[in-house]
Amino acid sequence: MKAKQRWRYAWGVALAITLLLLGSSSWAVGTAANTDITNTASVSATVGGLLVTVASNPEVVTVAELLDVNVTRLTPGNVLVNSPASNQVLAFRVTNLGNGVDDYTLQGLGVLNGFTPAFSDIFLDADGDGLLNTGIDTLYVPGGNDPILDANNPAADDIVVFLRMDIPAALATGDLGDAQLAAISNGVPGAPVAPGTVFALGGDGGTVDAIAGPSGGTDQDLGTYQVSVIAISVTKTSVVVDPFGGTQPVPGATITYTLTVTVTGVGTANNVLVTDSIPGNTTYVFSSMTLNGGGLTDASDSPTDEADFNITNASAITVGLGNVVAGGAADVVTFDVVIN
Numbered sequence: 001m002k003a004k005q006r007w008r009y010a011w012g013v014a015l016a017i018t019l020l021l022l023g024s025s026s027w028a029v030g031t032a033a034n035t036d037i038t039n040t041a042s043v044s045a046t047v048g049g050l051l052v053t054v055a056s057n058p059e060v061v062t063v064a065e066l067l068d069v070n071v072t073r074l075t076p077g078n079v080l081v082n083s084p085a086s087n088q089v090l091a092f093r094v095t096n097l098g099n100g101v102d103d104y105t106l107q108g109l110g111v112l113n114g115f116t117p118a119f120s121d122i123f124l125d126a127d128g129d130g131l132l133n134t135g136i137d138t139l140y141v142p143g144g145n146d147p148i149l150d151a152n153n154p155a156a157d158d159i160v161v162f163l164r165m166d167i168p169a170a171l172a173t174g175d176l177g178d179a180q181l182a183a184i185s186n187g188v189p190g191a192p193v194a195p196g197t198v199f200a201l202g203g204d205g206g207t208v209d210a211i212a213g214p215s216g217g218t219d220q221d222l223g224t225y226q227v228s229v230i231a232i233s234v235t236k237t238s239v240v241v242d243p244f245g246g247t248q249p250v251p252g253a254t255i256t257y258t259l260t261v262t263v264t265g266v267g268t269a270n271n272v273l274v275t276d277s278i279p280g281n282t283t284y285v286f287s288s289m290t291l292n293g294g295g296l297t298d299a300s301d302s303p304t305d306e307a308d309f310n311i312t313n314a315s316a317i318t319v320g321l322g323n324v325v326a327g328g329a330a331d332v333v334t335f336d337v338v339i340n
Contacts, residue, residue, distance in 0.1 A: 032152045033065035033100035033204045065100040067185045068213025071221045074130070074160065078226035082265055083171035085231070087120050087164040089132050090223035094183045095158035096149035098213060100204040103148040104183040107164045108138055111178035117165035117225055122181075125160035131236065132162040146186060167225060175227040180220050184186030188217025230265040230326050232272065251339050255282065259333040265326045272321040274333050275313050281340050284309060288336035289317055 031037075041056040068121050074091040096102050110117040122140040124147060125134055139328060140161075150156045165179045184191050187202055193212050202210035237260075242253040249255070259276060263269045278284045289296040289307055296307040296319065306320030319333050 022029065029218045030066070030099050031100075034065055034208055035063045037061045037063065048169070062208050063099070064209040064211050064256055065102075065187070066098040066213045067100075067102055067187050067210050067217050068097040068215050068217050069097045069102070069104060069185055069217065070097050070184050070215065071181055071183050071219045072180075073221045073223050074254055075223055078176070078224045080228040080231050081167045081225045082231050083167055083175070083227050084169040084231075086169040088167055088225060090163045090165070090181070091130065091132070092161045092163060092181045092221060094147065094149070094161055094181075096151040097215070098151045100152070100261040101148060101150045103145055103146045103186050104143055104188060106161060107142075107182045107184065109180045109182070110165060111180050111222065113224065114175045115171055115177040115227075117167055117177045117179045119179075120164040120166050122164070123162040125162065128160075130160050137162065152322075163223070165225070167227070168206055171227045173227055173229050176220045177225045177227075179225065180219035180222050182218060183218040188212055191217030194215055205309045228265065230263060230267050230269050232269055233262050233264075234274070235262075238277075251340060253339045254285065255337050255339065257289055257335055257337070259323065260330050261324075261333070262330045263324045263326045263328070267326055269324045269326065272324045272331075274319040274321065274331075276315055276333075276335070277313070277316040278337055282337035283340060284317070285336035285338060288334075289319065290323075290332075290334045292332055 018284045038058050039058050040058045041052055044051060044053040046052070051261045072095070074093055075089070079088060079090060094104060094106070106122050108119045108122055110119060123134065123193040124138040124140050124145070126138045127133070127136050147161075149158060149236065161181060163179060163181045167177070187199070187210050190200070191212075193216050195212055195214050195216055197212040199210040201207065237258045239256045239258075240247050240249050240253050241256070242248045243251050260272055261272065261274060263272070286298055286309070287295070289298065291305070291307065291308070296305045300308040300311045306322065307318065309317050312318040317335050321331050324331065
């Protein structure tokens with residue numbers, strides 16, 4: 001086998017292996033929809049001693065829009081809930097894996113797994129912090145504010161979605177119930193459809209075709225609720241004080257974070273540990289941690305206190321609450337950071 005032939009063979013094998021490893025992800029993004037791929041050929045010849053060059057007509061192929069979506073659960077493990085309970089949260093990420101701009105209908109559904117949670121509502125993460133704040137985040141209204149995701153813009157190709165479900169009464173400890181979030185491309189009528197299904201002029205701008213990708217235009221993922229006699233919740237708030245006595249989050253301003261930990265139900269939650277990473281673009285204010293109004297040290301110096309900074313967890317505060325009896329007063333942890 002000649003050297004050039006060996007090179008072509010090796011390149012071909014490498015390409016085949018790469019495509020095999022990429023699998024469905026090889027469909028993601030790629031050349032943007034509505035992009036023109038233009039090619040012009042030329043022919044040259046010597047005629048009567050003169051060099052003559054003739055150009056072909058330009059051949060233009062406009063890239064169609066690939067419609068593909070992925071839904072991934074973000075909430076780790078099972079969510080512990082009481083029975084009954086309302087508005088229990090599961091977080092998901094919806095990502096446009098196509099090559100254009102698409103919008104999606106979102107659906108929440110309880111799935112039988114011992115018990116069936118009841119749909120409450122869906123919120124869209126308006127501030128991008130990955131945490132549900134009903135005073136800031138946007139209540140989803142099907143057909144009214146379907147999320148619009150641009151696969152060609154890394155800052156706008158996905159969104160975090162919060163699904164809230166209600167838990168029925170009279171369940172036993174350990175009972176499980178699943179909840180599903182589905183995202184359905186509004187560009188794929190009757191989704192899901194067979195991958196490769198063509199929708200004439202259904203792509204961006206209505207000037208190119210749309211093609212259903214590997215997901216068939218819809219995807220979904222599940223989260224699981226687990227009934228427990230004890231449920232632990234934590235809420236986080238912040239207050240900003242700037243160097244001028246105002247409340248603007250400018251460089252040099254101090255952010256005070258407040259974490260409120262509540263244990264409900266019957267019994268005792270053992271070895272409760274609060275951890276919070278210091279956000280990017282901020283610097284922790286040393287010795288600013290408090291627990292229920294009392295100061296905490298940054299050093300790992302149990303039994304003085306069960307708290308530290310950047311020791312148990314890198315670049316994070318860690319506060320041990322010990323064994324907490326359900327139904328008691330909430331524990332409140334605070335700490336400060338300065339905006340760089």
